[in-house]
Amino acid sequence: MTSRWWLPRRAVQTGTILLLASPVAGFTFFSGNLASAELAGVRLSDPLACLQAVIGSGVLIPSFLFGALLVTSGYFVFGGRSFCGWVCPVGFLTELGEKFSSKVRRGGRFLPLATGRYILAAVLVTVAATGVPLFEVLSPIGIMGRAIAFASLVPLLVPAAILLVEGVAAPRVWCRSLCPLGAFYAIIARFSPLKVGFHRERCTGCGDCVAVCPVPEVLEPLWDQGACRVCAGECTRCLACLDICPERALSVGFRFKKEPHSVTDVGRPIEKSAP
Amino acid sequence: MTSRWWLPRRAVQTGTILLLASPVAGFTFFSGNLASAELAGVRLSDPLACLQAVIGSGVLIPSFLFGALLVTSGYFVFGGRSFCGWVCPVGFLTELGEKFSSKVRRGGRFLPLATGRYILAAVLVTVAATGVPLFEVLSPIGIMGRAIAFASLVPLLVPAAILLVEGVAAPRVWCRSLCPLGAFYAIIARFSPLKVGFHRERCTGCGDCVAVCPVPEVLEPLWDQGACRVCAGECTRCLACLDICPERALSVGFRFKKEPHSVTDVGRPIEKSAP
Amino acid sequence: MPKERDDSGISRRRFLKGGALAPLALALATAGGASVYLRPGEAHGFVLRPPGAIAARRFLAACVRCGKCAQACPYHAIRLQDRSVGIGTPYIAARQIPCYLCPDLPCVKACPSGALDPKTTEVEKVRMGTAQIVDREGCLSIRGLRCEVCYRQCPLIDQAITLEPRHNPRTGEHTIMEPVVHREKCVGCGVCENACVLPKPVIVVRETVEVQRDSYDF
Amino acid sequence: MPKERDDSGISRRRFLKGGALAPLALALATAGGASVYLRPGEAHGFVLRPPGAIAARRFLAACVRCGKCAQACPYHAIRLQDRSVGIGTPYIAARQIPCYLCPDLPCVKACPSGALDPKTTEVEKVRMGTAQIVDREGCLSIRGLRCEVCYRQCPLIDQAITLEPRHNPRTGEHTIMEPVVHREKCVGCGVCENACVLPKPVIVVRETVEVQRDSYDF
Numbered sequence: 001m002t003s004r005w006w007l008p009r010r011a012v013q014t015g016t017i018l019l020l021a022s023p024v025a026g027f028t029f030f031s032g033n034l035a036s037a038e039l040a041g042v043r044l045s046d047p048l049a050c051l052q053a054v055i056g057s058g059v060l061i062p063s064f065l066f067g068a069l070l071v072t073s074g075y076f077v078f079g080g081r082s083f084c085g086w087v088c089p090v091g092f093l094t095e096l097g098e099k100f101s102s103k104v105r106r107g108g109r110f111l112p113l114a115t116g117r118y119i120l121a122a123v124l125v126t127v128a129a130t131g132v133p134l135f136e137v138l139s140p141i142g143i144m145g146r147a148i149a150f151a152s153l154v155p156l157l158v159p160a161a162i163l164l165v166e167g168v169a170a171p172r173v174w175c176r177s178l179c180p181l182g183a184f185y186a187i188i189a190r191f192s193p194l195k196v197g198f199h200r201e202r203c204t205g206c207g208d209c210v211a212v213c214p215v216p217e218v219l220e221p222l223w224d225q226g227a228c229r230v231c232a233g234e235c236t237r238c239l240a241c242l243d244i245c246p247e248r249a250l251s252v253g254f255r256f257k258k259e260p261h262s263v264t265d266v267g268r269p270i271e272k273s274a275p
Numbered sequence: 276m277t278s279r280w281w282l283p284r285r286a287v288q289t290g291t292i293l294l295l296a297s298p299v300a301g302f303t304f305f306s307g308n309l310a311s312a313e314l315a316g317v318r319l320s321d322p323l324a325c326l327q328a329v330i331g332s333g334v335l336i337p338s339f340l341f342g343a344l345l346v347t348s349g350y351f352v353f354g355g356r357s358f359c360g361w362v363c364p365v366g367f368l369t370e371l372g373e374k375f376s377s378k379v380r381r382g383g384r385f386l387p388l389a390t391g392r393y394i395l396a397a398v399l400v401t402v403a404a405t406g407v408p409l410f411e412v413l414s415p416i417g418i419m420g421r422a423i424a425f426a427s428l429v430p431l432l433v434p435a436a437i438l439l440v441e442g443v444a445a446p447r448v449w450c451r452s453l454c455p456l457g458a459f460y461a462i463i464a465r466f467s468p469l470k471v472g473f474h475r476e477r478c479t480g481c482g483d484c485v486a487v488c489p490v491p492e493v494l495e496p497l498w499d500q501g502a503c504r505v506c507a508g509e510c511t512r513c514l515a516c517l518d519i520c521p522e523r524a525l526s527v528g529f530r531f532k533k534e535p536h537s538v539t540d541v542g543r544p545i546e547k548s549a550p
Numbered sequence: 551m552p553k554e555r556d557d558s559g560i561s562r563r564r565f566l567k568g569g570a571l572a573p574l575a576l577a578l579a580t581a582g583g584a585s586v587y588l589r590p591g592e593a594h595g596f597v598l599r600p601p602g603a604i605a606a607r608r609f610l611a612a613c614v615r616c617g618k619c620a621q622a623c624p625y626h627a628i629r630l631q632d633r634s635v636g637i638g639t640p641y642i643a644a645r646q647i648p649c650y651l652c653p654d655l656p657c658v659k660a661c662p663s664g665a666l667d668p669k670t671t672e673v674e675k676v677r678m679g680t681a682q683i684v685d686r687e688g689c690l691s692i693r694g695l696r697c698e699v700c701y702r703q704c705p706l707i708d709q710a711i712t713l714e715p716r717h718n719p720r721t722g723e724h725t726i727m728e729p730v731v732h733r734e735k736c737v738g739c740g741v742c743e744n745a746c747v748l749p750k751p752v753i754v755v756r757e758t759v760e761v762q763r764d765s766y767d768f
Numbered sequence: 769m770p771k772e773r774d775d776s777g778i779s780r781r782r783f784l785k786g787g788a789l790a791p792l793a794l795a796l797a798t799a800g801g802a803s804v805y806l807r808p809g810e811a812h813g814f815v816l817r818p819p820g821a822i823a824a825r826r827f828l829a830a831c832v833r834c835g836k837c838a839q840a841c842p843y844h845a846i847r848l849q850d851r852s853v854g855i856g857t858p859y860i861a862a863r864q865i866p867c868y869l870c871p872d873l874p875c876v877k878a879c880p881s882g883a884l885d886p887k888t889t890e891v892e893k894v895r896m897g898t899a900q901i902v903d904r905e906g907c908l909s910i911r912g913l914r915c916e917v918c919y920r921q922c923p924l925i926d927q928a929i930t931l932e933p934r935h936n937p938r939t940g941e942h943t944i945m946e947p948v949v950h951r952e953k954c955v956g957c958g959v960c961e962n963a964c965v966l967p968k969p970v971i972v973v974r975e976t977v978e979v980q981r982d983s984y985d986f
Contacts, residue, residue, distance in 0.1 A: 023839050036834035036880040043880055049832040050881070056829025059822065059882040067880065118573040122580035129581040131829045132588040132853060137805075142833050142856055146848055149835055154850045155804050161797035168793035298621050311616035311662040318662055324614040325663070331611025334604065334664040342662065393791040397798035404799040406611045407806040412587075412635055417615050421630055421638055424617055429632045430586050436579035443575035588853055590825070595813045595975070607808070635806060682900060684977045687951055716934055733905055750978060757813070759902045760968060 003248075005239035009085065013092040020089070020148040033145030034087070035136065036067070043067040048120075048184045052133035055124065072188065078237065080189030084175055084182050085214075085236030089144045091175050093159060094166055095214075101167040110170035113217055113234045116183030123180045135180050176215060176234075186233035193254045196230040196241065198222045202249035209241035209250060278523075280514035284360065288367040295364070295423040308420030309362070310411065311342070318342040323395075323459045327408035330399065347463065353512065355464030359450055359457050360489075360511030364419045366450050368434060369441055370489075376442040385445035388492055388509045391458030398455045410455050451490060451509075461508035468529045471505040471516065473497045477524035484516035484525060591633025593641040596757045598679055598740060600628050600640050601649060602658040602670030612665035613639045622660035625650050642678070644740025644755055649678065651705055651739050674706070679738030679755040681710070681731045688752040692728050694718050700742035700753050701729050710736040729753070809851025811859040814975045816897055816958060818846050818858050819867060820876040820888030830883035831857045840878035843868050860896070862958025862973055867896065869923055869957050892924070897956030897973040899928070899949045906970040910946050912936050918960035918971050919947050928954040947971070 019039075022030045031038050035049040043063050050068035054060050075083050084091045126134045136142060140162055143155040162174045175182060200222075210216045218232035219241070241250045294314075297305050306313050310324040318338050325343035329335050350358050359366045401409045411417060415437055418430040437449045450457060475497075485491045493507035494516070516525045600619050603609050615638025620628040627647040628640045640657075642649050651673040658666045670676065681700075683689055690697035691713075704711045709732065716726040731753075742753045818837050821827050833856025838846040845865040846858045858875075860867055869891040876884045888894060899918075901907055908915035909931075922929045927950065934944040949971075960971045 031839045031878070032834040032836045032880070035832040036836065038836065038878075038880075045832070045880055053830050053832055053881045053883075057822070057826040057881075057883070059826065059830045061880065061882040061886065064880050064882065118576050121573055121577040125577040125581040126584040126588070127829070130584045130589045131825055132584060133829055133832075134580075134584065134588070136831075136833055137853055137855055146833070146835055146856055150838065150848055152848055152850045152856075154809075155855060157800035157804050161800040164793050164800075165797045169790040306621045306660070307616040307618045307662070310614040311618065313618065313660075313662075320614070320662055328612050328614055328663045328665075332604070332608040332663075332665070334608065334612045336662070336664040336668065339662050339664065393794050396791055396795040400795040400799040401802040401806070402611070405802045405807045406607055407635060407802060408611055408614075409798075409802065409806075411613075411615055412637055417638055421615070421617055425620065425630055427630055427632045427638075429591075430637060432582035432586050436582040439575045439582075440579045444572040680902075682902065684898075684900065684974075685951055686948065714934070716932070730904065733903055752977075754977075756902075756974065759970075759972075 003239075003242050005243050005252075009238060012086045013089075016087050017089060017092070017148060020145050023149060033149060034089075034141055035139075035145070036064075042070070044071050046181070047072045048181050049133070049136055052123070052127045052136055056127045056131045056133050075185055076188050076192055077194065079192040079194045079235065080185030080187070080233060081182060081235060082189075082194075082237040083185050084179075085238035088141060088175075088181075089148070090140045090159060090162070090179075091236075093144065094163065094172065094175055097163045097167060098171070101171065109217070110173045111177035113177055113186075113215060115177040116179055116186070119178060120180035120183040139181070140174070141181065172214060182234075188233070189235065190231070190233035192233075194237065194252065195254075196235060196237070196239070197251045197253060198228055198230070199249045199251065200226075200228070202247040204247055204249075206246070208244045208246070212240045212244045214238060214240070278514075278517050280518050280527075284513060287361045288364075291362050292364060292367070292423060295420050298424060308417065308424060309364075310414075310417055310420070311339070317345075319346050321456070322347045323456050324408070324411055327398070327402045327411055331402045331406045331408050350460055351463050351467055352469065354467040354469045354510065355460030355462070355508060356457060356510060357464075357469075357512040358460050359454075360513035363416055363450075363456075364423070365415045365434060365437070365454075366511075368419065369438065369447065369450055372438045372442060373446070376446065384492075385448045386452035388452055388461075388490060390452040391454055391461070394453060395455035395458040414456070415449070416456065447489060457509075463508070464510065465506070465508035467508075469512065469527065470529075471510060471512070471514070472526045472528060473503055473505070474524045474526065475501075475503070477522040479522055479524075481521070483519045483521070487515045487519045489513065489515075586632075586637065587634060589633055591631055592643065593629075593631045593636070594634065596679065597631070597636065597639075598642045598644060598738065598755055600642060600657045600666055601651070601655055601673065601676040601678060601737075602661075602666040602668075603678070604665060604667055609665050610636060610639065612663050614663050614665075615639055616662065618660040618662065619657035619666060622656040624652065624656065628657060642740060644743040645751060646744075648740035648744040650741070651676070651737065673737065674735075676737045676739075677758050678740075680733050680736050680758045681738065681740075681742050681753055682756050683729065683731070683752055684754050684756075685750075685752040688748060688750075689729070690747070692726060694720060694724060694726050696727070697747060698727060698729065699745050699747055703741050703745040705739060705741055706735055706737065711742065733758070804850075804855065805852060807851055809849055810861065811847075811849045811854070812852065814897065815849070815854065815857075816860045816862060816956065816973055818860060818875045818884055819869070819873055819891065819894040819896060819955075820879075820884040820886075821896070822883060822885055827883050828854060828857065830881050832881050832883075833857055834880065836878040836880065837875035837884060840874040842870065842874065846875060860958060862961040863969060864962075866958035866962040868959070869894070869955065891955065892953075894955045894957075895976050896958075898951050898954050898976045899956065899958075899960050899971055900974050901947065901949070901970055902972045902974075903968075903970040906966060906968075907947070908965070910944060912938060912942060912944050914945070915965060916945060916947065917963050917965055921959050921963040923957060923959055924953055924955065929960065951976070 019030050020033055029040050034046055036045040045064055045067035047068040050064060123134045140159040143158050146152045147156050166173055210219050213219055214236060215234045218230050218235045221227040239252055242252060294305050295308055304315050309321055311320040320339055320342035322343040325339055398409045415434040418433050421427045422431050441448055485494055488494055489511060490509045493505050493510045496502040514527055517527060599609060604612060617630055619640050620630055625647055627642050627649050629643060631637055631639050631641055653673060655670060658670050686692050698713060701711045701713055711729050711731055713727040714730045716728055718724040718726045738755045740755045743751045743755055746753050817827060822830060835848055837858050838848055843865055845860050845867050847861060849855055849857050849859055871891060873888060876886060876888050904910050916931060919929045919931050929947050929949055931945040932948045934946050936942040936944045956973045958973045961969045961973055964971050
């Protein structure tokens, strides 16, 4: 345990829940939920919700679009799927659920990560074909947000169903492979400046980072292709790998020096640690 | 090509379509569809449709139950999934679609056959929990029947979607692994008297039967466990294996002599042909 | 550093062997299914069911969607829903063809599952819905003209629809003959909705409101 | 021959590693999802939307289900649907709390996406629905009593609801003061439905019928 990123992350996740609950307690600086909100007078909107609403209804309100672009820019800077790791209440819930699961298999690879992209495509084609914003209808994120803000409890059957399936049959299948919002942010995240860097010279190949990573596929290029940072959009920037690495071989930041012995300089990997 | 079972099978499949269309042409000896019908004054009902209606509504009409039991008995005698191979218009359609598919992989094993049983369980639990007869709502069999009898064309998008997915991504996935009615009949079929028999002494191990079988998993015990007949409920009794076998090593019937050199007599397989 | 852009490709190929076509196919298939199950069809909101239909939610479960009631209807008034959770269930689009209340109720006799209650034998006791004048300002009779088509066409004339004379405040000397629907008698057959002469009918069959038993009954 | 009873077990284990629990879990999960998306909730059929809601089908697409309109309503009249395809969209259960037509329309101002049309500024021009007397036989006023509660509570008194005097055929000497809804004025706020004194309201807000333009207009 070399750093303590889990602490600020749990604080932000808990803070999100408190923010969603704040209108119930009578506070007025926040209203709405993760689909669309007003925080201290600033309108913020989920870009995928905005996309579905515009495609489905043909109605376009400039402030709505602006709020969606603001959110998109924010998550672009901090790595798109940082939403999943730091903000999303469903991510928080399933992480907690995993702790009580009889079969914790960190990063269970039931379905490939790419499935979410197909689901995203299916959602957008459905909205265009039918006018029904499929993901706003199904979204457990919206359901949890409204459960917190409005005590709308019946729809909690949906996140409960996700917890049940993940606990018994397919660990982590929702956040890893099914959520189209995660897939949407993964596309943005590929080009995000904030990334996890890898210091090959310190790595002893213990495999702790792979064991703790919710999407261990993103770490594979570090050994398979000698990459010096995690470039896959699916990285949630949860920074659990930084916390666990006993050698401080992983770091997070916006810029990375090219390491003298990295593959990008000499053309092929020098060593290949077993993951 | 040693027998010609495909001819009567295609005749029955085509006859089913003609029967469904007969009321349009003004004939009165048949009405309804595969969910429930009246044929020459006899009321016949799909047992799964009956089960869903009774569980979902609590309404039970004796003649309805009787019609369902009549159909169940009929398919029990002829091997439950003979419905799939001989009667079901969706089976007919996807068989024809397979001929035009760019990736004909006979018996593509995308999902295991057992998936259908889980879907059947999910359908029955859903009916009990919500009163919505999930499979009657989704069923492409009902949709095709009503398209033929009532020119109800919009819902044909559902069988079209099945054809599309089977043609491009997952061959045969619907009939093999997803259809709960197929799974229902497979449960009955396990105890059916009509079975495909295997004459080990004639088999040369050419593998033609496995190549032609829509559910080749059912043939595996013939070699793996030295079985003398196909006992798996998933066998559709399409009899394509009889047609293709150059050695007449397969037969169909109600009774099978115990072969002197079969595993059931000597306790373990004598030879093991490569499938 | 394009070499680093590989992500999760390991098992993707194993998952979908269809290459680039597969995602497109799945998206199209989803949209096809969504078009059938999520888009509302012609019959949504209140759906006028054939005579004898049991309570709406139980009807949805009991109906096996075989279409025999529709095949039995001599007027072809019964159609089948082609969208949403009621797909395949029968309905009557009264504006096209209403229910003409066959005395022998062949649709009820055809139903195998009891979704149309087999105990339904008298057409007068059928309750498919209740006719309502949805637009008083549009109704020709209420505007003071002599229309009365709904009244005259009603199979339960002078019971389900009566004409109530009223003072005409516009002219001051003529009488308004207002058609009034009586909920206890109206069977909801939709003949009035079908007969209304206006381009959009002002009398329409809507959901029957449960009879209330209250202390004010006199 | 129990040894032969193996079928398709080869890949089953690989597919669901959860053993006997997995099918049960999937069935329960399906039933949970179905309970949310297939069972009709409190708001189904015609749904009374907040002021300014755009046409029903486009509303369903435009609404991002954020609940800000509900949080903005000072009377807590706006609730969110908890079932079916409209899950999370706002509605008004007028019998519990009707829309009291705030002059500044805070719900419309809160909507981020235009599902409640931001051009809605005058409450008199709102068209959420149209009140209708769904049970003439039940209405106390039409039965000859002096009720008139809906008329007096209506925020557009003498415009959306008027009282029309009529002869009382039962007594022969009294006047029936019949409440009549005028579709051109009624905004569909549901105050009348909320105020009706009967256990089941006889005046109810229903879908607004499109205004017809016909040659009979005079």
